[in-house]
Amino acid sequence: MYPEDLHYTKQHEWVRVSGDVATVGITDYAQKELGDVVYVDLPRVETKVEQGKVMGSVESVKAVSDIYSPVSGQVIEINGTLATAPEKLNESAQGDGWMVKIRLSVPAEVQGLLSAADYEKYIAEESGH
Amino acid sequence: MPVVPLKTTALHATHVRMGAKMVDFGGWEMPLQYSGILEEHAAVRNAVGLFDVSHMGEIEIHGPEAGALTDYVTTNAVARLKPRRAQYSALLYRHGGFVDDILVHKYRVRPDGYFLCVNASNQEKDFEHIASVHGFQATVELVSDRYTQLAIQGPRAKDALQWVTALPVHLLPYYGFLDDKVADIPARIARTGYTGEDGFEIYFAPEHSDRVWNAILDAGQQYGIKPCGLGARNTLRLEAGMALYGHEIHASITPFEAGLGWIVKLDKGEFIGRAALLRQREQGITRKLIGFEMTGRGIGRDDYEVLIDGAPSGWVTSGGPSPTLKKNIGMCYLPVDRAKAGQSIQIVIRGQPVDAVTIAMPFYRRVK
Numbered sequence: 066m067y068p069e070d071l072h073y074t075k076q077h078e079w080v081r082v083s084g085d086v087a088t089v090g091i092t093d094y095a096q097k098e099l100g101d102v103v104y105v106d107l108p109r110v111e112t113k114v115e116q117g118k119v120m121g122s123v124e125s126v127k128a129v130s131d132i133y134s135p136v137s138g139q140v141i142e143i144n145g146t147l148a149t150a151p152e153k154l155n156e157s158a159q160g161d162g163w164m165v166k167i168r169l170s171v172p173a174e175v176q177g178l179l180s181a182a183d184y185e186k187y188i189a190e191e192s193g194h
Numbered sequence: 195m196p197v198v199p200l201k202t203t204a205l206h207a208t209h210v211r212m213g214a215k216m217v218d219f220g221g222w223e224m225p226l227q228y229s230g231i232l233e234e235h236a237a238v239r240n241a242v243g244l245f246d247v248s249h250m251g252e253i254e255i256h257g258p259e260a261g262a263l264t265d266y267v268t269t270n271a272v273a274r275l276k277p278r279r280a281q282y283s284a285l286l287y288r289h290g291g292f293v294d295d296i297l298v299h300k301y302r303v304r305p306d307g308y309f310l311c312v313n314a315s316n317q318e319k320d321f322e323h324i325a326s327v328h329g330f331q332a333t334v335e336l337v338s339d340r341y342t343q344l345a346i347q348g349p350r351a352k353d354a355l356q357w358v359t360a361l362p363v364h365l366l367p368y369y370g371f372l373d374d375k376v377a378d379i380p381a382r383i384a385r386t387g388y389t390g391e392d393g394f395e396i397y398f399a400p401e402h403s404d405r406v407w408n409a410i411l412d413a414g415q416q417y418g419i420k421p422c423g424l425g426a427r428n429t430l431r432l433e434a435g436m437a438l439y440g441h442e443i444h445a446s447i448t449p450f451e452a453g454l455g456w457i458v459k460l461d462k463g464e465f466i467g468r469a470a471l472l473r474q475r476e477q478g479i480t481r482k483l484i485g486f487e488m489t490g491r492g493i494g495r496d497d498y499e500v501l502i503d504g505a506p507s508g509w510v511t512s513g514g515p516s517p518t519l520k521k522n523i524g525m526c527y528l529p530v531d532r533a534k535a536g537q538s539i540q541i542v543i544r545g546q547p548v549d550a551v552t553i554a555m556p557f558y559r560r561v562k
Contacts, residue, residue, distance in 0.1 A: 100215075100425065101232040103515045104493065122544075124493055126231045126515055127425055129544070155230075 066093060066185075071159070072175055073184035078135045079159055082175055087136050087167045091123065094188045096158040099125040105147040105154060107164055112140045114167060116174050121164070123154065132164065136174050142166040203248035204342050204400035205407055214423060220315035220440075222249040225423035234426035235517040238389050241418035242348035244410055245427055251317025252341050252397070253310040253324065257332035260306040264332075267324050267466055268298060269449060271459040272308070275300045280369045280386055283457050284449055285312075285323055286467030290474060291445040294320050295437060295454075297386060299371055306332075309382070311343070311395075313439045327466075342403040346410060347393030347422075347430075349560075354414035355394055358406075359383065363394065377402075377409035388427065390434025391560055432523065433516050435485060435555030441496060441511045442483055442525055450474055451527070453483045453555075481508065482533035485557060486541070488522035490549035494541035500526050501540040501547055507532065510541060516557060523557050524550075 067073065072080040077095035081088045096102065104124035114120045114134035121132040143165050146153055154162040169175070179187065200223035209216060214225035225246065227234060237243045255264050265272040270283035277300050285293035294316040299309040312320045321336040346355050352363050361374040361383060371384035381398035398406060411419060428438070437443050442452055448471060449458045458471060488494055493515060500508040513524025528537070535554045540547035 097215075100227060101230050104491075124515075126429060126517070127226075129493070129495070 067181040068159070069181045071181065072135070072178035073181065074133070074135045074178060075187060076133045076135075077188075078133065080135045080175065080178060082169070082172075085169050085172060086141065087138070087169055087175070088163050089135060089165050089167060090163040091132065091154065091158055092184070093158045096155050096162070099123060099128070099130060099154075101126045102151045102154040105151045105164070107143045107147065108140050110140050110143060114138060114140060116171070134167070135178060136167055136169055136171070138167040138170040140165050141168050201249070203246055204403035205246045205248065208404055208407060209246065212421060214421070217424075219249065219424055222314055224249055225421075227423040227425045228421045231423070231425040231429060232517050234420050234422040235429050237418060237420035238348045238391055238422060238426065238430055239518055240349065241420075242346060242350040242354050242414050243389075243420050243422035243426065244407070244414065245345040245347065245422045245424075246342075246407070247345050247395070247427075248342045248400070248403070249314035250343050251312040251314060251320065251336070251338040252343075253312060253317070253321055254307065254335045254337050255310065255324065255332055256302065256305060256307040257330075258305050259331040260308055260333075262332075263324070263327060263330035263334075264298060264308045264310075265462065265465060266330070267327060268296070269458045269465060269467065270298065271462040272298060272300070273462065274459075277301075277303050278371055279367075280371055280384055281457075284443075284454065285320055286449070286465075286471075287445060288466060288470060290448040290467045290470030292439065292443040292447055292449070292452075293323050293445070295439055295443055296320070299382075299384065301371075301373070301382070316439060340399065341397045342400045342406070343395060343397050344407065344410065345387055345389075345393060345395045345427075346414075347387045347389040348391050350414070350417035350419075351391070351393040354410060354417050354419055355383075357413035358409045366394075377406045379406055381406070388434075388436060389430035390436070390556065390558055391430075428512075429514060429517055432512050432514060432525075433518055433556065433558035435525070435557060437483075438512060448474055448479070450479050451481055451483065479530050481527045482530045483511065483525055484528055484533040484535070484537075484552045485555040486513075486524050486526055486539060486550045486552050487557075488541070488548065488550045492541070492543040492546075492548040493522045494524045494526075494543060494548070494550060499542040500528065501542060502528070502532055502537070504540075504547075507539070513541075518558050525555070526552075528552070
């Protein structure tokens with residue numbers, strides 16, 4: 066469910082690092098909590114994002130939620146599919162439903178993110194199970 | 195702060211076992227969704243859905259002057275209600291604001307008996323409101339504990355329900371009801387609903403909840419029945435332009451403002467709130483409920499501010515995506531001279547004004 070090669074945040078984003086580029090999305094837990102996603106708002110390519118700051122939002126039928134950038138850097142690619150097929154987020158939050166690719170400006174930030182085991186423990190506590 | 199345990203319905207364990215996502219809904223732990231709001235919404239529009247709405251309250255008023263009392267506390271004309279028929283109505287304060295919106299069922303004649311279906315979180319307040327009226331020979335009882343309420347809604351609702359009752363349900367008129375049996379359990383079967391589709395609401399003793407729930411799901415399987423949560427119930431009623439207490443209507447809103455003048459019968463005689471409504475009818479209302487659809491990109495949601503020409507002019511009462519119409523819709527209060535279809539407005543969405551236009555309601559009307 067939560068691959069060990071990804072890093073996670075308490076705001077339910079995931080990060081996959083390859084070289085100096087991080088692919089970012091929301092976790093499967095987050096998409097389940099949101100329910101049917103109807104809109105995904107992403108930053109434009111070249112936007113500078115900062116760790117912990119809002120970079121976009123996801124709207125489900127029920128509610129709207131902010132997406133926080135888990136790392137600092139510059140957006141180099143966005144997943145255009147989500148504009149026309151937001152349901153991809155529900156179908157494959159940690160795969161085809163990725164959101165943005167960010168060129169890391171502070172690679173060391175990644176070390177401060179949660180491991181898969183820590184994240185699973187965190188959501189177990191949050192959901193009260 | 196003391197933690198108040200959430201109230202649950204007799205089907206709570208069943209919802210959890212069936213994988214429903216449970217949420218706190220006005221103090222009740224209720225299913226928000228089973229398979230997903232969009233899927234459940236589509237099931238009700240195209241086939242049939244089953245909802246546990248046992249959180250709703252029931253009040254009985256009976257006795258020689260039950261009709262007179264019910265007429266005195268509600269806005270619609272109870273005296274014109276035929277036996278085994280229901281009517282949409284409201285309980286008002288003296289100042290004309292809503293205590294609640296309700297369904298009044300006339301279940302018995304001589305002595306008169308009325309069965310009120312009221313909103314979950316208002317039931318104690320409604321009961322107090324009615325029971326505090328003196329001078330009528332009538333008994334008022336809060337009887338919510340005696341009922342499980344299920345809603346079977348959608349174009350195939352009658353087909354699904356017909357498998358579990360001997361009552362020829364297609365002969366039941368809209369807003370008519372009868373006491374019969376469902377899955378061999380005595381039940382009140384009413385052709386009412388809150389989805390904009392054909393359908394039924396049934397009331398029966400809570401100890402039989404699982405039996406009836408399962409029987410309807412089994413019978414409905416051939417029609418594609420889906421168990422549904424309150425998430426879909428909300429998107430369905432929004433498309434149908436139906437009011438929700440706490441959103442479109444509350445203590446500072448009158449029926450005229452909410453577009454519910456049709457449930458007010460000023461000529462029926464005295465009732466609580468009548469003087470205030472007469473006054474408002476003479477003076478005219480200053481604000482009115484109107485539908486809107488987003489023309490810009492964004493979803494106008496509950497409580498968002500509405501601008502006209504950049505000036506604050508109203509607020510969104512309910513808003514969200516319409517799964518059937520594939521648009522973003524909502525309802526809002528606007529100054530009465532602006533509350534007409536075709537008015538350009540802007541909804542302030544997370545600090546940004548986004549274009550929308552007012553449109554007539556309902557947004558969705560089923561093909562009969």
